[in-house]
Amino acid sequence: MNLDIFLQQLVNGASLGSMYALIAIGYTMVYGVLRLINFAHGDIMMVGAFLTFFATSAGIPFEVAVLIGIVGSAIIGILTDKIAYKPLRDAPKISLLITAIGISFFLENLFTVLFGSTPKAFKAPEYLTKIFHLGNIYLPISVIIIPTVTLLILAIVLWILYKTKYGMAIRALAFDIQTVKLMGIDADRIIMIVFMIGSALAAIGGVFYAVSYPSIDPLMGIIVGLKAFAAAVLGGIGSVGGAVVGGFILGFTEIFVVAMFPELGGYKDAFAFFFLILVLLFKPTGIMGQDLERGRF
Amino acid sequence: MNDPILKIENITMQFGGVTAIKELSFEVKRGQIYGLIGPNGAGKTTIFNIITGNLTPTKGFVFFENEDITGTKPNKVVYKGIARTFQNIRLFKSMSVLENILIGFDAQANYSYFEAILRLPRFFQKEKEIRQKADELLKIFGIEEFANTNATALSYGNQRKVEIARALATNPKLLLLDEPAAGMNPNETAELSEIIHKIKKDFDLTILLIEHDMKFVNAMCDKLTVLDYGAKIFEGKPADAIVNEKVISAYLGDFNHA
Amino acid sequence: MKKIVRNIVLIVATLLFILYAQKHFDSYTLSILNNIAIFAILALSYNLINGVTGQFSLEPNGFVAIGAYFTAILLLPADTKVDMFALVDPAPIILQMKAQFLPAIIIGGIAASLVALLLSFPVFRVRGDYLAIVTLGFGFIIRIFAINNPAYTNGAMGLNDIPSNANFIWIGSIALLTFIVMLHIIYSKFGRAMKSVRDDEDAATAMGINTFKIKTYAFMTSAFFEGLGGGLLASMLTTITPDQFSFLLTFQLLIIIVLGGLGSMSGALIATILVMGGMEWLRFLDDNIILFGKDFGAHPGIRMVVFSILLIIMMLFARKGILGDKELFDYFKKKSK
Numbered sequence: 001m002n003l004d005i006f007l008q009q010l011v012n013g014a015s016l017g018s019m020y021a022l023i024a025i026g027y028t029m030v031y032g033v034l035r036l037i038n039f040a041h042g043d044i045m046m047v048g049a050f051l052t053f054f055a056t057s058a059g060i061p062f063e064v065a066v067l068i069g070i071v072g073s074a075i076i077g078i079l080t081d082k083i084a085y086k087p088l089r090d091a092p093k094i095s096l097l098i099t100a101i102g103i104s105f106f107l108e109n110l111f112t113v114l115f116g117s118t119p120k121a122f123k124a125p126e127y128l129t130k131i132f133h134l135g136n137i138y139l140p141i142s143v144i145i146i147p148t149v150t151l152l153i154l155a156i157v158l159w160i161l162y163k164t165k166y167g168m169a170i171r172a173l174a175f176d177i178q179t180v181k182l183m184g185i186d187a188d189r190i191i192m193i194v195f196m197i198g199s200a201l202a203a204i205g206g207v208f209y210a211v212s213y214p215s216i217d218p219l220m221g222i223i224v225g226l227k228a229f230a231a232a233v234l235g236g237i238g239s240v241g242g243a244v245v246g247g248f249i250l251g252f253t254e255i256f257v258v259a260m261f262p263e264l265g266g267y268k269d270a271f272a273f274f275f276l277i278l279v280l281l282f283k284p285t286g287i288m289g290q291d292l293e294r295g296r297f
Numbered sequence: 298m299n300d301p302i303l304k305i306e307n308i309t310m311q312f313g314g315v316t317a318i319k320e321l322s323f324e325v326k327r328g329q330i331y332g333l334i335g336p337n338g339a340g341k342t343t344i345f346n347i348i349t350g351n352l353t354p355t356k357g358f359v360f361f362e363n364e365d366i367t368g369t370k371p372n373k374v375v376y377k378g379i380a381r382t383f384q385n386i387r388l389f390k391s392m393s394v395l396e397n398i399l400i401g402f403d404a405q406a407n408y409s410y411f412e413a414i415l416r417l418p419r420f421f422q423k424e425k426e427i428r429q430k431a432d433e434l435l436k437i438f439g440i441e442e443f444a445n446t447n448a449t450a451l452s453y454g455n456q457r458k459v460e461i462a463r464a465l466a467t468n469p470k471l472l473l474l475d476e477p478a479a480g481m482n483p484n485e486t487a488e489l490s491e492i493i494h495k496i497k498k499d500f501d502l503t504i505l506l507i508e509h510d511m512k513f514v515n516a517m518c519d520k521l522t523v524l525d526y527g528a529k530i531f532e533g534k535p536a537d538a539i540v541n542e543k544v545i546s547a548y549l550g551d552f553n554h555a
Numbered sequence: 556m557k558k559i560v561r562n563i564v565l566i567v568a569t570l571l572f573i574l575y576a577q578k579h580f581d582s583y584t585l586s587i588l589n590n591i592a593i594f595a596i597l598a599l600s601y602n603l604i605n606g607v608t609g610q611f612s613l614e615p616n617g618f619v620a621i622g623a624y625f626t627a628i629l630l631l632p633a634d635t636k637v638d639m640f641a642l643v644d645p646a647p648i649i650l651q652m653k654a655q656f657l658p659a660i661i662i663g664g665i666a667a668s669l670v671a672l673l674l675s676f677p678v679f680r681v682r683g684d685y686l687a688i689v690t691l692g693f694g695f696i697i698r699i700f701a702i703n704n705p706a707y708t709n710g711a712m713g714l715n716d717i718p719s720n721a722n723f724i725w726i727g728s729i730a731l732l733t734f735i736v737m738l739h740i741i742y743s744k745f746g747r748a749m750k751s752v753r754d755d756e757d758a759a760t761a762m763g764i765n766t767f768k769i770k771t772y773a774f775m776t777s778a779f780f781e782g783l784g785g786g787l788l789a790s791m792l793t794t795i796t797p798d799q800f801s802f803l804l805t806f807q808l809l810i811i812i813v814l815g816g817l818g819s820m821s822g823a824l825i826a827t828i829l830v831m832g833g834m835e836w837l838r839f840l841d842d843n844i845i846l847f848g849k850d851f852g853a854h855p856g857i858r859m860v861v862f863s864i865l866l867i868i869m870m871l872f873a874r875k876g877i878l879g880d881k882e883l884f885d886y887f888k889k890k891s892k
Binding site: 035037039084087088091092093094095097098099101102103105106109110112113117222223226229230233266267269270272273276277280281284 | 605609611613676677678680681684685687688689691692693695696699700702703802806809813817854855856857859860862863864866867870871874
């Protein structure tokens, strides 16, 4: 592989990794505070993309549409918790997991009913899709923008987690929810914030996805969601940094393996699954290795 | 034959920056009722968890019948002959009293998966055997009438009996009781005391128990160790413990910062 | 003694019904009965790992696919395979694989349970939480494998002209057999151990139960019967494609076992009939909707929207389902001696 192609794949990998990272953060944060795998999270990504799509189709300028997508997704995320997860806080774990599947299925079918199952073309503004070239490589500018924006967002999230009161509460909740409640902190409000942040990030991931692969369909959240969760486990479930690390590792792996071994192309969606199995077999706490019984972000 | 059945040797347990147990050693002789007491948070349940293999100590050893069982997995520890009850009664909520106790007899019902599915003779034979043994236990504890009742429907005192019966079903040599008298009224406590003495005799047990209730401890224990902040501050007879200065201040301190 | 007589009577009555139905019912009714019976097999087995052992898994579509493919390949004669495999030539071993009907479906079941054994190691050793995600991913991987290995599976085109030995006598009897096997497991020390793992895994371990072994037993048993059901499905439908074994199948089974009561085998049977009936009845929702004289067009997916809402409502308000975790027989038992 010559340098040009290597660089090209590098940025492609970074771009894909960013999307996985953004979605993985939501999974890891919810798992951290609730010990729940929120199956509906991948579908939130789809919701974000579709809300944005719907808004742009209605003539709303792109930037505002994205905002609508983000806010809408955050609201749906919060509603999901309030309506379906909160009433089951003290129920056996399996009830929560079943409900999460129910929500996931509900969102997928609702959006199928609303928008149809055929993929829709997502029109991103020119400044995102313009192709520029560097030497021999031709790249859409989004491939640079996405990782940059993602790292910015990550910095903001880490700032929230480590430098604000709410962030500290979130980390405390991941550590020991009983004690936090006993100290008078409104755990439900903190959990709501977690869902808000996670869903907003997933929506951004969804918009990035839609810009990069300009077609969206109601089932797009499933596979991406699954892979993002695998990335979160790979990086160390419960750790935001780990989610990002896992996301990028997965993104780079998918791009580079297929670039070097094109015959494996059909299997690229399976890499995440293999990472998952490997992690569980050899290092269940993941790369950043937090033992969640002493959970930390 | 005079070897201690249980030997705790220099156990230290650290969780991150916190030292829960500090170089603890004590021995339990066969046939004793040995007490482990101390204020809340002194590390008593932690020691239980170390003995049963739920926790691996940072340093130190657990010897059972002269065998090093430090860090042995909990379900294997049961096969060695150690059974336990929990501080906050952990019965199987969906199952009846009888079914809870039958779980304790799981190892003795040695028929295979296929023998169960095909309903071969050995299945019927072994099931009959453990049912009979379970019935005997129910009689000893006086709870036969509740055999088919859901375990959670019983009074607290009776649930505690079921838990002890279930542990007894595993045919242990050493029984670990974690605050067995907690939440009981004086009548229930007296009854429990009688039952523990009886099963110790009938089943040739050694008993290690964690307790708060000093009256109960006094009545029950041959010897005890007092823990405070994870370290041993006294070992000896209950009568001597009550008048020991260190013990008194540990408990008084407990009242102050409880 | 009374119980044994009752059981034998029920079994014989069911077998007689199966024979009668096969002989006298029309093919439409028989196809409905066959569908219900196969779903019953799948629901009963799914109930064992999810409801009885309390391990949340999303495996059925994956194991059903494995059973279906193994059985189909074993049943198809070599010449048919040579003609059918359009993308590439079938691999030699595919041509050699051949078996009679019963061995074929049993091998399908065994193949599925061996895969389950492999999955047990990474998952049950660690956190049970991950079982759901791993099995969900596994379902997708199976599809990827099927599509990317045309020499073994004929890729996306799937397999057709599968010999249809599966009639209601086979399917009905196997459904009955599955039910009996499940009850035998539940009313044994293994069923008790599985329930103890569900109720309180740490306490079960403290009583000497090897929880890893028990979970693996349950998982492999579920996989076996799901694979068996897959084989029956392949023979009944005579055509299978990778896309048939999607998450929708698992979701339907999930609704069934929740409705019936997680852990109740008789509940699962009743719920199978109700849900399959409901799916048929609500089919009209996916067709053109004409309300107040206005045609709103067809919006496929409404039916599943309704079912997902149903599931969510059940989890919020009626988590125990119809029979809770008890069997129908337990409700007729006298309280105590």
